[in-house]
Every structure is written in structure tokens, then in C-alpha cells.
Amino acid sequence: MTGGHQERMNSPWSFGFRGYDPADEGRREALCTLGNGYFATRGAAPEGRADGVHYPGTYLAGCYNRLTTRVSGRDVEHESLVNLPNWLLLTFRIDDGGWFDLSDVELLDFEQDLDVERGILVRRLRFRDPQRRTTRLVQRRFVHMGLAHLAGLETALVAEDWTGAVTIRSGVDAAVANRGVARYRDLDGAHLVDREDFEAACDTVVVHARTSQSGIRVAVAVRNRLSTSGAPPALVREDGIIAHDITTSVRPGEPVRLEKIAAIHTSRDHASTEPVAEAIDAVRTAPGFDDLLGSHTLAWAHLREAFHTGLSTSRAAQQAVRLHVFHLLQTTSPQTADLDVGIPARGLHGEAYRGHVFWDELFILPTLNLRMPRLTRSILLYRHRRLDRARRAARRIGRTGAMFPWQSGSNGREESQLMHLNPLSGRWLPDHTHLQRHIGIAIAHNVRHYVESTEDYSFLADFGAELILEIARFFSSITDYDHGRDRYVIRGVVGPDEYHTAYPDRAEPGIDNNAYTNVMTAWLCDTAVAVLRELPRYRREQLTEELGLHHGEIDRWKRMAQRMFVPFHGEGIISQFEGYERLAELDWAAYRDRYGDIRRLDRILEAEGDTPNRYRASKQADVLMLFYLLSSEELSRILTGLGYDVPADTIPNNIDYYLRRTSHGSTLSAVVHAWVLARAHRPNALEFFDDVLAGDIHDTQHGTTAEGIHLAAMAGSIDLLQRCFAGIEVRGGVLRLNPHWPAELGPLDLAIRFRGQPVAVRITGRTATVRTQPDPRRPPLPCACGDRTVHLEPGGTARFSLGPRAPAEG
Numbered sequence: 122m123t124g125g126h127q128e129r130m131n132s133p134w135s136f137g138f139r140g141y142d143p144a145d146e147g148r149r150e151a152l153c154t155l156g157n158g159y160f161a162t163r164g165a166a167p168e169g170r171a172d173g174v175h176y177p178g179t180y181l182a183g184c185y186n187r188l189t190t191r192v193s194g195r196d197v198e199h200e201s202l203v204n205l206p207n208w209l210l211l212t213f214r215i216d217d218g219g220w221f222d223l224s225d226v227e228l229l230d231f232e233q234d235l236d237v238e239r240g241i242l243v244r245r246l247r248f249r250d251p252q253r254r255t256t257r258l259v260q261r262r263f264v265h266m267g268l269a270h271l272a273g274l275e276t277a278l279v280a281e282d283w284t285g286a287v288t289i290r291s292g293v294d295a296a297v298a299n300r301g302v303a304r305y306r307d308l309d310g311a312h313l314v315d316r317e318d319f320e321a322a323c324d325t326v327v328v329h330a331r332t333s334q335s336g337i338r339v340a341v342a343v344r345n346r347l348s349t350s351g352a353p354p355a356l357v358r359e360d361g362i363i364a365h366d367i368t369t370s371v372r373p374g375e376p377v378r379l380e381k382i383a384a385i386h387t388s389r390d391h392a393s394t395e396p397v398a399e400a401i402d403a404v405r406t407a408p409g410f411d412d413l414l415g416s417h418t419l420a421w422a423h424l425r426e427a428f429h430t431g432l433s434t435s436r437a438a439q440q441a442v443r444l445h446v447f448h449l450l451q452t453t454s455p456q457t458a459d460l461d462v463g464i465p466a467r468g469l470h471g472e473a474y475r476g477h478v479f480w481d482e483l484f485i486l487p488t489l490n491l492r493m494p495r496l497t498r499s500i501l502l503y504r505h506r507r508l509d510r511a512r513r514a515a516r517r518i519g520r521t522g523a524m525f526p527w528q529s530g531s532n533g534r535e536e537s538q539l540m541h542l543n544p545l546s547g548r549w550l551p552d553h554t555h556l557q558r559h560i561g562i563a564i565a566h567n568v569r570h571y572v573e574s575t576e577d578y579s580f581l582a583d584f585g586a587e588l589i590l591e592i593a594r595f596f597s598s599i600t601d602y603d604h605g606r607d608r609y610v611i612r613g614v615v616g617p618d619e620y621h622t623a624y625p626d627r628a629e630p631g632i633d634n635n636a637y638t639n640v641m642t643a644w645l646c647d648t649a650v651a652v653l654r655e656l657p658r659y660r661r662e663q664l665t666e667e668l669g670l671h672h673g674e675i676d677r678w679k680r681m682a683q684r685m686f687v688p689f690h691g692e693g694i695i696s697q698f699e700g701y702e703r704l705a706e707l708d709w710a711a712y713r714d715r716y717g718d719i720r721r722l723d724r725i726l727e728a729e730g731d732t733p734n735r736y737r738a739s740k741q742a743d744v745l746m747l748f749y750l751l752s753s754e755e756l757s758r759i760l761t762g763l764g765y766d767v768p769a770d771t772i773p774n775n776i777d778y779y780l781r782r783t784s785h786g787s788t789l790s791a792v793v794h795a796w797v798l799a800r801a802h803r804p805n806a807l808e809f810f811d812d813v814l815a816g817d818i819h820d821t822q823h824g825t826t827a828e829g830i831h832l833a834a835m836a837g838s839i840d841l842l843q844r845c846f847a848g849i850e851v852r853g854g855v856l857r858l859n860p861h862w863p864a865e866l867g868p869l870d871l872a873i874r875f876r877g878q879p880v881a882v883r884i885t886g887r888t889a890t891v892r893t894q895p896d897p898r899r900p901p902l903p904c905a906c907g908d909r910t911v912h913l914e915p916g917g918t919a920r921f922s923l924g925p926r927a928p929a930e931g
Contacts, residue, residue, distance in 0.1 A: 133439035136818075137234030141223060141246075143174045147827025148820050150176060152444070153235045153242050154470040154830070155262065158182065158454030159269035160205075160385055161469035164235070164242055167260065167274060168212035168221050170294060176301050176827075177207040177294070180469040180476065181387060183462040184339070185531040186312040186332035192540060193549045199538065200530045202465060202476020203312040204301070206328045206341045207294040208383035209262075210362060211276055215254060215371075216285045226250050237447040240266060240421035241414070247281075254283040265413060267420030269456040270390075270403055274381040275410045280371045288368040289379050291345045293318070293328040296361025301472035302828050304542040313339070318363035320356050321401045326363045329397050335531060338388040342400035344407070348378035380410040391459060424450055426872065427879075428492050430839055433867025441814035442842070445835035449488065452832055458495050463503045463529060467829025474829075477528040477536050478503075480563040481833035483750075484792060488839045490574040491849070491873040497571050498580060504564050505584045507533025508591060511561075515595050522594030525564055527557045545721075545728040553622040553630035556615040558599065561592040562641045566750060569648055574851045576876070582660045586652050590668060593649035596642045597677055600685075608686035610634050611642065616698060618743035620723050620733035620786075624700065634688050634699040637746050643685040643759050644751070646678040685763055693771050694778050695744050697737075707736040707782075720822060722784040739783045741790035748772055748797040773801055788816045792837035796845050799861060807863070813838045843871055847884045851875065858882070858889045858906040858921060875902055878915070887923040 138149055153164025160181040169175030180202050187200045212220045219225065230247040244260040257279040265271040278287060295318060299310035313330040321327050321342065329340040345354065351369030371377055384403035386396040393399050407413060428446050432439045452468040463478035464485055482500055489497045504525065510533040511523035526535035537555035568585040572578065600609045613631030615622050616638060623630045653661055653675070688696035696702060712719050719725060723733045723740065742749065747756055757767045776797050783790060795809035812821065816834050820826040843849050847869060848859030856875045864886030871882045878899055883890040891904050895916030902913045906921030913919050
């Protein structure tokens with residue numbers, strides 16, 4: 122990795138840093154976050170408080186709160202994932218000296234290692250204080266993967282050349298707020314009220330508080346136990362902290378260890394009487410650090426094995442993929458399955474996007490579908506529970522069906538900001554990205570592919586069909602019939618690109634006939650009709666009656682699937698939206714020369730008094746999203762069904778056209794471009810794949826990783842290996858493979874599940890080997906590659922080989 126950050130690469134299972142770099146601490150904290158799907162804690166130094174270098178943060182899935190702030194003369198209500206009291210707080214002092222601070226000592230050695238094999242974070246440092254005393258410090262921490270409410274921190278301190286007393290202060294810092302994103306700091310971030318603390322036992326302190334608007338009660342209890350004898354703990358309350366000061370004598374070479382066990386409970390918990398009592402009981406009955414660490418590493422090992430992704434490429438690539446799997450599972454895990462939560466775009470790793478849920482599951486769920494489908498089911502149920510609110514949102518703008526929000530949080534209300542700050546110009550600007558109605562299509566797509574991958578037809582009947590039908594109903598209601606064209610059109614929306622939120626000569630926001638939205642609307646309508654047909658008759662009749670569906674609506678869906686308008690220009694180029702070809706071309710070379718990195722071209726142009734609405738310039742894939750979600754055969758079928766010619770060079774020509782006009786201002790852009798280039802431009806695809814792997818590790822978006830990792834891009838890297846390069850998908854009840862993994866990169870190994878059975882897949886070039894586990898109770902699994910289909914018995918192995926690949930273009 123980049124030498125400036127001094128990443129350690131001793132093992133592909135270890136990701137860490139050597140040397141202390143205050144300017145890089147935010148990125149390191151995000152990348153070293155530990156979680157279990159229920160809550161996560163950033164990899165901040167235990168002695169640190171929010172001070173411009175350190176930013177401790179603990180976030181609990183689904184714990185949102187709303188506040189109102191006056192911004193630019195208007196009241197802005199905003200909902201955020203709440204930063205909870207910091208359970209990590211631990212510092213120390215020698216004799217009567219000052220409390221430990223990295224800036225006050227001479228660092229002789231500093232290492233921080235995230236062990237992704239065992240799910241622990243280890244920090245080692247050796248320092249010399251102003252009194253010339255040399256000390257070693259080792260800290261290990263975990264967030265328990267099997268026991269959702271528990272976490273642990275062990276601190277071992279060794280005096281090398283001095284004798285004296287050391288006082289360790291360990292407790293909870295309740296003086297926290299949401300202040301982790303600079304551009305949100307004009308917004309009120311004090312979400313916790315009614316804070317109280319007390320000493321529950323001689324080794325235990327407790328903080329409890331309530332979120333100001335949502336009323337969620339939160340309790341954090343910590344238990345401190347010293348390995349050696351010392352003075353009785355002294356209770357300390359100051360500056361929002363409650364802690365125990367524990368003093369003991371130290372001699373050279375004799376370690377002093379303090380074990381800290383923390384428990385977090387809230388009023389949202391299942392099987393809970395009251396959060397304070399539950400948190401106290403959890404730490405009172407918890408085993409010691411080593412025993413908890415052992416059970417945690419076992420739970421993590423079992424989970425990690427289910428998501429095994431093995432590369433034989435460079436150690437850096439192996440490390441990056443394992444880190445991506447790790448952070449996916451810190452955010453969503455078996456602990457998430459019974460929770461009413463979505464997947465925040467930036468994980469549980471920071472406060473960017475205020476913890477909101479966007480369309481990111483579109484890129485995440487394919488990895489879960491073939492490994493832990495109950496997590497996908499849970500995430501889709503998060504959407505279904507908010508279906509009534511989506512219906513009310515549609516009615517509020519005079520439409521029917523269900524209009525899901527672009528940004529969702531606690532209850533499914535639209536949480537998109539009405540204004541956003543451009544940090545380059547310092548101006549607050551109107552934000553129209555809530556017009557990305559295509560979020561509903563993404564939800565429908567997720568439902569359809571979950572059911573196809575898992576054959577969970579009960580979910581389709583009970584929940585999924587209703588989602589798809591109500592989303593189709595909404596898109597039908599925003600579609601107008603254009604008599605002059607004899608086509609259906611959609612006006613006033615925003616596409617995935619996000620740069621284009623209006624026409625340069627039009628006051629009202631939105632653009633017309635975004636090609637991605639229109640084509641996927643045709644897909645949606647066709648899918649809705651097919652789902653109705655596939656349901657058991659009794660359920661079809663029930664849903665038709667409950668939803669008030671009538672034949673006229675269904676007939677309109679059928680017509681829309683055949684007559685949606687898709688704009689084109691030039692030689693078969695699908696226009697990103699109607700009128701796109703009339704926009705000016707951007708002088709890309711001039712802007713790169715002037716600014717270097719132009720990923721956030723929108724901010725650059727606005728700071729110049731200009732707008733990206735004037736240019737053929739995209740933040741990320743828009744038209745190309747069609748080639749990501751739809752196979753070439755499926756896209757050709759839809760466009761041909763709509764009455765458009767699809768020459769053989771349509772896809773490559775469109776890829777080339779839009780690739781030259783994209784700034785890649787989103788980490789998802791590299792995921793999509795790697796995918797669409799994989800078949801014909803393999804070297805270019807691998808370059809984009811490398812960009813995906815580097816995204817957060819190298820902070821390629823310049824400062825955004827510190828605010829939270831980009832979870833969809835991380836999961837997208839796994840999906841690229843699974844569905845793109847290995848060509849693994851379930852279609853028609855058959856596990857299908859179409860490998861395109863470069864043979865020169867060595868074998869690619871993947872663990873998946875199909876029909877409840879563990880399956881090991883190895884890909885080398887265009888050869889695939891599939892193995893199943895022995896289990897005489899299981900039926901054979903249908904597997905296909907090319908024109909060959911086998912029914913693989915339990916414990917069997919099948920080897921498939923496709924013909925030689927045509928040479929890839931450079």
C-alpha cells in the first residue's frame with residue numbers, strides 16, 4: 122500500500138499501520154472499526170476524545186434521532202445515526218504526572234494491527250516520557266460476534282527501566298455528540314439527553330441516556346478488573362466522564378493488566394426488561410477477557426468461513442478483499458437478522474450521510490444471497506415494514522403505489538437533505554437528489570433476485586410480491602403517455618449520476634426520460650406482471666383484492682413494458698436523458714491540468730460559479746448501470762421489445778462514450794466500470810477492480826474514509842469476483858457458472874451456499890470446479906456451465922471447462 126501511510130502487510134490476514142500519523146488518524150479509525158452488526162466502535166485510541174485528531178464513535182444499528190437546526194435562514198430537520206457514550210475510555214499516568222497523551226511523549230515504536238482472521242484490534246507502542254522513563258503498552262480489543270451486547274479491551278503496561286506507581290483511569294465518556302463530519306458541524310449534533318451515571322459495583326460504572334426525539338434509552342456499563350493488587354478503585358466524575366481510578370505499583374519487566382468488559386443495551390432490544398438492568402447484568406455475569414475473546418474468535422471464524430474468498434494474486438489484493446469481507450460483516454451479520462434495520466451506506470463506521478440507507482443494498486445483497494440469505498430477507502423486510510409510509514409519500518405528491526425515499530433512516534420517511542454544503546465554496550445549496558425515484562426499482566430488483574437465488578417463494582408470496590406490485594403501481598402513476606411519440610415518458614426525476622438535477626435553462630428541478638429509469642421501468646412492469654402470474658392462485662386473488670388492482674392497471678403495465686421511451690443520439694448512443702446531447706462538452710484535459718483530481722467535479726464547477734447541469738459530464742455510471750444490472754441478452758430483449766434496434770456494437774460503443782465523460786466521483790463508479798469492461802476490455806476492467814480494492818484503503822476520495830467506509834464498494838468487490846469474474850448466479854433453479862477470471866492471476870476460491878448446502882467453487886481461467894459437502898440427506902444440486910448441466914451428488918465434484926477466450930482488447 123502507499124508508503125506515506127506506512128501500512129503493514131506482514132500477512133494477508135492482517136491490516137495495520139506502523140508509526141503514528143495524527144493527520145491520518147481518522148482514516149485509520151474507520152478502517153480499524155470493530156462491530157458485530159448490532160453495534161460498532163471506531164478504532165480510536167482509548168485515551169483519545171474528539172479533538173480534531175481522534176474521533177471515538179460507537180454506533181448502534183437503527184439508533185436514529187432527529188434534530189432541527191437553523192441553516193441559511195431556514196429550519197432544517199435532520200435525522201442521524203447517534204454517536205453513543207464511548208465505552209473505550211482508558212488512560213493512565215505515572216506517579217503524579219499528567220495523563221497519557223501521545224503528543225507529550227517520545228514514541229519509540231508504534232504499531233496498530235487489525236487481525237481480520239480473529240476479528241481483533243491490537244495496538245502496541247513503546248514510548249519515553251519527559252522523565253526519561255521507558256514504557257511498553259499493548260492493547261487488544263474486540264466487539265463480540267456471538268454475544269451482540271458485549272465488547273472487551275485489555276490493556277497491558279510494562280515498565281522497562283523504572284519503578285513507581287501507575288494510575289489507570291477506565292470508564293465511560295458520555296460527553297459525546299455527532300461531530301465527525303466537518304460539513305455537518307453547522308447542524309446540531311447533541312442527540313443524547315437525560316444523561317445519568319452511577320457506580321453499580323466496586324468494579325462497574327454505568328451511563329444511561331435518552332435520544333432527544335426518538336426516545337431510545339441507551340445504557341452502557343463497563344467492568345474493570347486489574348490483574349495485580351492495588352488500592353481500591355476511586356470513583357471519578359468529571360467533564361462528562363464516569364470512571365474508576367485504579368492505582369498499583371509497577372516494577373521493571375512486570376506487566377500490569379487491566380481487563381475492561383463493556384455492555385451496551387437499549388430500549389429497542391429483544392428479550393429485554395430494561396436497558397440499565399440488562400447492561401449491569403451483562404457485565405456482572407460476563408466471563409473474563411480471555412474466555413470472551415476465545416468465544417468471539419470462534420464465532421467470527423465460523424462466519425468468516427461462510428464468506429471465504431480466496432485470491433492467489435498479490436498480497437495487497439488478498440488483504441484488501443479480506444478487509445472488505447471483514448467490514449461487510451461488521452455492519453451486517455447474524456446479529457442483524459432479527460433487527461429492523463437497513464444497511465447504512467457508510468456502515469457503522471462513521472457519520473457520513475448521517476447513517477442513512479440509500480440504494481447500496483443493490484450492490485451488497487448479491488454477496489449475501491449466496492452465503493447468508495436470511496440477512497437479505499431481513500434487509501428486504503426493513504423495506505416492507507416501511508411500505509405504508511412509502512404509500513403515504515406517493516399520495517402526498519398525488520400519485521399511487523409506493524414511493525420509497527432516496528435516503529431512509531428510522532421509519533422510512535424521506536431523509537434526503539434539502540440543502541447541502543459545498544466545502545470548496547462554503548455555500549449551502551439546494552439539494553434535489555431526493556428525485557432519484559429509481560430507488561424503488563432497486564428494491565424491486567433486490568426482491569426479484571433474492572427469490573431467484575434462494576427459491577424463497579414464501580417470502581415472495583407474503584412480502585416480496587406486494588413490494589414489487591406497489592412499486593410498479595407508483596412508476597405507472599408518474600409515467601405519462603406521449604401521444605405524439607406513442608410512447609410512455611417520465612419527467613422530472615434524477616438518475617444515478619446525481620450531477621444532473623435540472624436542465625440549465627429550466628427553473629424547476631429534475632430531468633426528463635432518464636434512460637436508466639425508463640428502461641428499468643419497462644423491466645419493472647414486465648416483472649410485476651410475471652410475479653402476479655407466478656403467485657399461487659389464492660395469493661394472487663388475495664393481493665389483487667387487498668391492493669385494489671384492476672385489469673386496467675395490469676394492462677397499462679404490459680403496454681409500458683412495450684412502449685417506454687428511451688432517448689438515443691448519434692450512432693446508437695443511449696442518451697443519459699432527453700436533451701443530453703444538447704449539453705456542452707467539458708474540457709476534461711483543462712480541468713485535470715488545473716485541479717489534478719476532479720472526482721468531485723460538481724463542487725469544482727459550483728465554486729467557479731458554474732454547474733455540471735451544463736455539461737455532458739457524469740459523476741458515476743448512469744446509462745452503464747443498465748449493463749451492470751442486466752445481461753446483454755436481457756437488455757437486448759427489453760430494448761427490442763420496446764421497438765428499438767440493438768446493433769451488436771451498442772454496448773461497447775456506449776461504454777466507450779460514457780467512460781470518456783465520467784469523473785468517477787463515487788466509489789461505486791469503479792465497481793460498475795470494472796463489471797461492464799470485464800468481457801471485452803479485461804486489462805481495463807482489472808484496473809478498475811484495483812481501484813475498487815484501493816478505494817478506502819488509500820482514501821482515494823481524499824478524506825471521506827475517515828467519515829465512514831464505503832460499504833457498497835467493498836461488497837461490490839466481492840460481487841465482482843463472484844458474479845462477474847466467476848460468473849456465478851442462480852437462474853431457473855440451476856447454479857450457473859460462466860467464468861472469466863484471468864488464468865494468469867491464479868485460482869479464485871469462493872464459498873457459497875445453494876439450496877442450503879455449502880458449495881466450494883474454484884475458478885481458473887475459463888475452468889470451474891464445484892464441490893459439495895457430504896450429506897446423504899441432501900438431494901443432488903443442478904449445476905450448469907456452458908451447454909453442460911450436471912446434478913451434483915452430496916460430497917461430489919464437477920469440473921467444467923469452457924472454450925478458449927477471445928483475446929481481450931487492451
